[in-house]
Amino acid sequence: xxxxxxxxxxxxxxxxxxxxxxxxxxxxxxxxxxxxxxxxxxxxxxxxxxxxxxxxxxxxxxxxxxxxxxxxxxxxxxxxxxxxxxxxxxxxxxxxxxxxxxxxxxxxxxxxxxxxxxxxxxxxxxxxxxxxxxxxxxxxxxxxxxxxxxxxxxxxxxxxxxxxxxxxx
Numbered sequence: 515x516x517x518x519x520x521x522x523x524x525x526x527x528x529x530x531x532x533x534x535x536x537x538x539x540x541x542x543x544x545x546x547x548x549x550x551x552x553x554x555x556x557x558x559x560x561x562x563x564x565x566x567x568x569x570x571x572x573x574x575x576x577x578x579x580x581x582x583x584x585x586x587x588x589x590x591x592x593x594x595x596x597x598x599x600x601x602x603x604x605x606x607x608x609x610x611x612x613x614x615x616x617x618x619x620x621x622x623x624x625x626x627x628x629x630x631x632x633x634x635x636x637x638x639x640x641x642x643x644x645x646x647x648x649x650x651x652x653x654x655x656x657x658x659x660x661x662x663x664x665x666x667x668x669x670x671x672x673x674x675x676x677x678x679x680x681x682x683x
Contacts, residue, residue: 517559519566519621528560540630548586551575565600572632578641582649583657593636599623
């Protein structure tokens with residue numbers, strides 16, 4: 515998926531991208547994903563004051579293990595996308611005066627690295643099946659969302675047990 519800055523500058527209206535992208539090569543080795551679907555890309559690019567502004571939404575279905583109980587969690591991620599590109603004045607390093615603009619040296623811009631970056635950043639770091647998930651019992655491993663196991667949970671750190679005896683006196 516490419517944007518050509520000069521062609522975009524010559525067009526009066528916006529350019530639309532409605533595509534489906536397969537991210538299997540990027541996401542197949544991730545251990546935090548059980549499964550994932552194709553990435554739905556709905557973007558609009560327009561020329562704005564010498565720069566290309568690309569906005570829209572990325573959508574992807576992902577399935578991850580719950581970080582507390584390990585049950586599969588399916589969710590659809592709706593990721594807002596907003597990037598601005600401009601040609602650098604020369605081949606030297608561009609100034610970092612505006613961090614929201616990506617300065618490029620070629621007038622042809624490949625959008626795929628920016629799509630991948632936005633998807634990877636949007637993946638939930640701690641997915642939960644529900645906010646009140648009780649997780650697994652640390653003693654017997656029973657899923658405490660399904661039923662209580664009755665295991666005794668000793669809340670005293672064994673390294674501090676001697677200190678607890680000190681306060682009993």
